[in-house]
Amino acid sequence: MNILVINGPNLNLLGVREPDLYGKQDYTALVALVEETCAQEGMEVEVFQSNHEGAIVDRIQAALGTADGIVINPAAYTHTSVAILDALKAVNLPAVEVHISDVSQREDFRQVSYAGMACVQTYMGLGLEGYRKAILFLKDYLQHR
Numbered sequence: 001m002n003i004l005v006i007n008g009p010n011l012n013l014l015g016v017r018e019p020d021l022y023g024k025q026d027y028t029a030l031v032a033l034v035e036e037t038c039a040q041e042g043m044e045v046e047v048f049q050s051n052h053e054g055a056i057v058d059r060i061q062a063a064l065g066t067a068d069g070i071v072i073n074p075a076a077y078t079h080t081s082v083a084i085l086d087a088l089k090a091v092n093l094p095a096v097e098v099h100i101s102d103v104s105q106r107e108d109f110r111q112v113s114y115a116g117m118a119c120v121q122t123y124m125g126l127g128l129e130g131y132r133k134a135i136l137f138l139k140d141y142l143q144h145r
């Protein structure tokens with residue numbers, strides 16, 4: 001089982017960026033958590049981060065034929081990007097959405113998730129633990145679909 005974990009803009013600044021919202025652990029800690037979880041579960045993983053919408057679309061497209069599923073935190077593009085939604089629909093791979101913060105309790109403009117419309121599950125407000133839950137969910141989903 002081979003999965004792709006995608007992180008959108010400003011998530012490279014985890015630990016520095018609004019720590020009250022996103023926690024004190026940095027992006028390297030997030031990558032380590034993802035890689036350790038996947039290793040424990042016997043899954044292969046590639047972790048990708050970009051601040052650029054088109055690069056994220058390109059990476060989703062490249063997953064076609066190489067990955068079995070996707071975990072994605074599109075960050076701010078969650079609330080704006082029809083292109084990322086369309087890319088997820090185009091490759092038609094099971095995708096799980098993650099948000100570190102609880103976007104349901106934040107500003108009105110964060111209340112829509114375009115990417116979420118193409119995802120089989122969403123975890124939010126659980127900090128980095130949400131990524132672990134998303135990976136475990138995706139493994140189970142891929143095994144039982």
Ligand code: DQA
Nearest residue numbers: 073075076099100101103110
């Ligand atoms: C986020 C929530 C988004 O609204 C925000 O733009 C982010 C991070 C989260 O993980 O909580 O950059 O996706």
